[in-house]
Amino acid sequence: MVLKKNVAENVEDSKEKEQQEIRGSVKDEGGNPLPGTNILVKGTTNGTQVDFDGNFILEVADNNAILVVSYLGFKTAEISVNGQTVIDIILVEDAARLEDVVVVGSRNPNRTATETTVPVDVIDVETIANQGPQVSVTQILNYVAPSFTSQSQTVSDGTDHIDPASLRGLGPDQVLVLINGKRRHTTALINVNGTVGAGSVGTDMNSIPAAAIQRIEVLRDGAAAQYGSDAIAGVINIVLKKSTGKLDLSLTTGANFSENSNQFDGGSDGEKFQLDANYGLPIGDNGYINFTGSLSTREPALRNKDYAGDIFQGFHGAERVFAAGGGVVADMTLQDYANAAQGISYLDQTVKDEIAGLNLNDATDVDTFRGLLGFDADEDELAARGLTREDFRFKVGTSRLREGKFFANMSIPVSETTEIYGFGGISYRQGLASGFYRRPAQGDGRANTPAFPNGFLPNIGTDILDQSLAIGIRGKVNEWDVDFSNTYGRNTFDITVGNSSNGTLGVATPRSFDAGGLGFSQNTTNLDFNRFYEDIFEGFNAAFGAEYKVEKYEIIAGEESSYTSYDINGNPVTSVTPDDQLVVNNFTGAPLGGGAQVFRGYDPGNATEKFRNNISLYADFEADFTKNWLLSLAGRYENYSDFGSTFNYKLATRIKLSENLALRAASSSGFRAPSLHQQFFSRTSTVFVDNVPFEQGTFTNDSRAASLIGIDKLREETSNSFSAGLTAKFGDFTITVDGYLINIDDRIVYSGSFGNGGDPELTGIFESAGATSARFFVNAIDTKSSGLDIVLSHKANLGDVILKNDFAATFNKTEVENIFVPELIENAGLSGSFFDGQEEAFLTLAQPRTKLNLTNLISYNSWDFMLRNVYFGEVTDPDDFNGDARVEGTTVSDDAIYAGKLVTDLTVTKTFTENLSLTVGANNLLDVYPDENREGGTSGNQFVYSRRTSQFGYSGRYLFARLRFSL
Numbered sequence: 023m024v025l026k027k028n029v030a031e032n033v034e035d036s037k038e039k040e041q042q043e044i045r046g047s048v049k050d051e052g053g054n055p056l057p058g059t060n061i062l063v064k065g066t067t068n069g070t071q072v073d074f075d076g077n078f079i080l081e082v083a084d085n086n087a088i089l090v091v092s093y094l095g096f097k098t099a100e101i102s103v104n105g106q107t108v109i110d111i112i113l114v115e116d117a118a119r120l121e122d123v124v125v126v127g128s129r130n131p132n133r134t135a136t137e138t139t140v141p142v143d144v145i146d147v148e149t150i151a152n153q154g155p156q157v158s159v160t161q162i163l164n165y166v167a168p169s170f171t172s173q174s175q176t177v178s179d180g181t182d183h184i185d186p187a188s189l190r191g192l193g194p195d196q197v198l199v200l201i202n203g204k205r206r207h208t209t210a211l212i213n214v215n216g217t218v219g220a221g222s223v224g225t226d227m228n229s230i231p232a233a234a235i236q237r238i239e240v241l242r243d244g245a246a247a248q249y250g251s252d253a254i255a256g257v258i259n260i261v262l263k264k265s266t267g268k269l270d271l272s273l274t275t276g277a278n279f280s281e282n283s284n285q286f287d288g289g290s291d292g293e294k295f296q297l298d299a300n301y302g303l304p305i306g307d308n309g310y311i312n313f314t315g316s317l318s319t320r321e322p323a324l325r326n327k328d329y330a331g332d333i334f335q336g337f338h339g340a341e342r343v344f345a346a347g348g349g350v351v352a353d354m355t356l357q358d359y360a361n362a363a364q365g366i367s368y369l370d371q372t373v374k375d376e377i378a379g380l381n382l383n384d385a386t387d388v389d390t391f392r393g394l395l396g397f398d399a400d401e402d403e404l405a406a407r408g409l410t411r412e413d414f415r416f417k418v419g420t421s422r423l424r425e426g427k428f429f430a431n432m433s434i435p436v437s438e439t440t441e442i443y444g445f446g447g448i449s450y451r452q453g454l455a456s457g458f459y460r461r462p463a464q465g466d467g468r469a470n471t472p473a474f475p476n477g478f479l480p481n482i483g484t485d486i487l488d489q490s491l492a493i494g495i496r497g498k499v500n501e502w503d504v505d506f507s508n509t510y511g512r513n514t515f516d517i518t519v520g521n522s523s524n525g526t527l528g529v530a531t532p533r534s535f536d537a538g539g540l541g542f543s544q545n546t547t548n549l550d551f552n553r554f555y556e557d558i559f560e561g562f563n564a565a566f567g568a569e570y571k572v573e574k575y576e577i578i579a580g581e582e583s584s585y586t587s588y589d590i591n592g593n594p595v596t597s598v599t600p601d602d603q604l605v606v607n608n609f610t611g612a613p614l615g616g617g618a619q620v621f622r623g624y625d626p627g628n629a630t631e632k633f634r635n636n637i638s639l640y641a642d643f644e645a646d647f648t649k650n651w652l653l654s655l656a657g658r659y660e661n662y663s664d665f666g667s668t669f670n671y672k673l674a675t676r677i678k679l680s681e682n683l684a685l686r687a688a689s690s691s692g693f694r695a696p697s698l699h700q701q702f703f704s705r706t707s708t709v710f711v712d713n714v715p716f717e718q719g720t721f722t723n724d725s726r727a728a729s730l731i732g733i734d735k736l737r738e739e740t741s742n743s744f745s746a747g748l749t750a751k752f753g754d755f756t757i758t759v760d761g762y763l764i765n766i767d768d769r770i771v772y773s774g775s776f777g778n779g780g781d782p783e784l785t786g787i788f789e790s791a792g793a794t795s796a797r798f799f800v801n802a803i804d805t806k807s808s809g810l811d812i813v814l815s816h817k818a819n820l821g822d823v824i825l826k827n828d829f830a831a832t833f834n835k836t837e838v839e840n841i842f843v844p845e846l847i848e849n850a851g852l853s854g855s856f857f858d859g860q861e862e863a864f865l866t867l868a869q870p871r872t873k874l875n876l877t878n879l880i881s882y883n884s885w886d887f888m889l890r891n892v893y894f895g896e897v898t899d900p901d902d903f904n905g906d907a908r909v910e911g912t913t914v915s916d917d918a919i920y921a922g923k924l925v926t927d928l929t930v931t932k933t934f935t936e937n938l939s940l941t942v943g944a945n946n947l948l949d950v951y952p953d954e955n956r957e958g959g960t961s962g963n964q965f966v967y968s969r970r971t972s973q974f975g976y977s978g979r980y981l982f983a984r985l986r987f988s989l
Contacts, residue, residue, distance in 0.1 A: 173186075197224075275294065278979060425449065482621050507547070541578065564642075635662075657671045688744070693741065700736060718793060745763075804840040809832060843856045
């Protein structure tokens with residue numbers, strides 16, 4: 023009986039322990055509540071979060087439990103319960119604040135953003151993604167980070183689905199992207215279709231779910247000596263979440279409610295839906311694994327009007343009449359056209375009589391006949407077919423996207439000083455965009471009227487798969503921090519052309535084509551050593567390491583019909599195919615072009631698989647000689663298998679003038695290795711100049727075409743950067759001002775177009791590629807970029823009100839200093855095409871050179887308000903810039919300069935409970951649009967706003983709602 027009683031008492035005691043409730047609060051040293059603080063029972067998954075008033079309730083099963091209390095910017099505290107039921111906790115602000123300790127720019131493990139020798143912006147993505155209208159990484163940065171610019175493109179092939187991004191006005195390939203301090207791979211796509219960043223390869227930051235990111239560090243200074251190639255403009259380091267014991271769910275939905283929605287018909291379009299989930303589990307005492315999943319869709323937001331150009335000619339009326347009578351348009355003879363012309367109701371009887379009297383066996387009469395039916399018949403033919411101009415609109419605006427992403431971040435403690443870590447993920451994006459409408463009036467057979475009587479609007483579909491995995495081990499060996507890691511990334515970009523045609527196949531053409539694809543993979547192995555000496559000077563940090571990197575670039579050919587022209591017997595056309603065997607337009611007699619319309623597939627001549635590797639060694643030293651003087655020095659040696667070696671340095675210093683004022687400066691050399699894409703990309707594509715299509719070939723620099731024209735093989739870009747600035751703190755205000763100068767030599771650009779010059783060998787090469795002109799990637803220019811960045815921050819606690827204000831301004835300018843025309847081209851008189859005005863404008867004038875951002879955050883009880891105003895400076899349309907900015911007097915028309923605009927965002931967040939909140943708001947609240955396109959540049963009212971440049975897009979007002987739930 024006693025035994026049973028003791029057992030019962032133990033059961034009761036156990037129940038009491040399981041039900042023990044602890045209440046308390048968490049505040050800072052000033053008595054301010056710290057809402058959102060994480061509290062976890064050590065060694066378990068049991069935990070909670072502090073509510074808005076700083077209070078918490080937690081049940082524990084052990085009177086001797088230890089609570090781990092953590093909050094961003096404060097030292098993590100471990101509190102013993104010791105039987106207490108009420109615990110009030112005071113967190114101490116960390117001397118090296120968590121939100122300011124940076125991974126990028128300095129290898130000193132104690133360095134904060136305000137103590138660095140160069141400017142580093144630390145962006146709290148977790149907060150911004152919860153409160154702001156933007157949900158993708160590039161758009162978040164575009165509205166927050168000074169010097170960062172990115173915009174969605176339109177009618178630009180694959181670039182419609184990957185947003186090019188730049189820092190300090192330089193190219194997408196001149197900024198290095200890291201994740202958790204490890205190099206991120208670039209995309210497989212190279213931008214070649216007339217956009218900002220043309221000729222460059224960027225990193226697809228949108229393949230990383232914003233919900234997986236804790237913060238982003240933006241180093242605004244050259245750092246090639248520290249991190250290697252691509253860091254000429256700076257470095258963007260994405261730091262992933264480590265949180266555990268909490269499930270965050272977020273549902274965001276919205277649309278564009280604008281007067282210009284639905285191609286100016288009004289209402290709403292561009293609907294977006296995004297579901298994010300983030301969950302973490304502890305591993306041991308200090309380890310974790312954090313998972314993020316994201317699903318999203320985006321519908322098109324179209325901004326073009328009824329097509330105003332030519333659609334039909336008179337002979338299309340004859341085709342309509344002939345088809346209505348049961349005839350097959352593909353089989354029509356000239357006599358069939360003449361006979362059918364008698365049934366065209368709107369054709370003048372006098373013209374009909376003249377046609378009836380022609381001898382269509384006589385060449386002169388044939389030319390006359392073609393002239394009689396070659397008139398514009400737009401309105402009459404539209405009426406006869408029951409169509410309107412609305413039916414011939416392009417789809418100009420943002421493309422349709424469907425996307426799924428998964429990311430994970432992990433640390434497994436092995437001992438007190440050693441951990442195994444890993445991170446990576448997979449994303450899949452399916453995009454659908456359109457090109458130029460293939461209209462019957464083009465007369466070159468692109469519309470394939472036998473198969474498509476009214477022409478067609480072709481689509482470009484993309485399947486973009488991005489995969490990455492990093493794994494490593496780090497720990498201490500004889501007081502040295504050692505990090506050994508391997509990072510792998512791969513991006514594939516497959517293209518399907520839909521609702522299209524190969525004109526040389528007539529009615530037998532497929533409607534959908536596998537156009538091939540691109541692939542890029544990168545494997546990077548790093549071994550890093552780091553040690554901080556507290557007893558040398560006022561602190562000395564030494565770091566050195568090595569890196570081995572292997573890259574592979576692939577072009578996969580599409581199906582034959584996507585790139586081939588066929589003769590009348592169905593055989594592929596070659597350079598020896600007789601003219602009388604070519605497929606021609608039945609009426610005009612002009613040879614028809616082959617391949618899939620809108621995107622000619624990659625052919626076997628384009629197909630390639632290229633590798634390279636490089637080895638690099640670096641050393642990085644940072645010394646606080648006194649409490650007021652910091653000096654850092656870095657050097658890096660790299661050896662590439664394809665172009666040789668390079669050595670780069672960086673010297674930087676910071677002088678503390680007072681407790682709240684410091685000066686900083688840096689000087690560095692840098693380089694950017696030519697990408698494998700730039701060295702080995704080739705294909706033939708259709709480009710439109712003044713709405714007229716041309717077949718343009720891109721050839722590799724080691725090709726015979728390059729040799730004949732005088733194009734050299736690519737070599738690395740080199741740079742010299744100089745920066746100087748100050749940091750100051752006055753009460754609640756923090757100010758940084760930084761000026762910079764970046765000189766880049768041998769910059770790689772996308773050349774102008776070259777004709778064959780009558781050279782018979784070059785003519786044959788062009789014909790084999792299906793091209794009428796050629797372009798190349800070339801080390802063509804020297805540039806100078808200069809600018810000034812200003813960042814002011816203010817934070818104040820006013821009782822129940824928390825106020826935070828941030829102002830950022832950037833002013834930059836890029837100039838072309840020299841153009842290097844190869845001697846062979848100079849002698850051939852082709853220098854005007856080597857580097858043309860449009861390409862120069864993309865580099866110098868097509869992005870905002872001024873950007874101002876003022877963000878105001880107000881928290882009051884359970885309410886949060888965000889008001890953000892961003893001014894995007896003026897830009898110039900590259901299509902109108904055909905001069906040389908270095909020549910005095912070179913101008914562009916006034917209507918090609920689009921004025922700066924102010925865009926306003928406003929959001930309101932209501933927190934109902936510690937686990938539930940709702941945010942509603944707007945991006946571009948006042949429905950602001952860029953200036954309309956210059957006269958003559960709209961392609962028949964299709965590009966109401968320039969497709970070459972845009973400061974902030976042209977989708978208009980976007981309204982959204984976000985529901986966030988936590989467990």
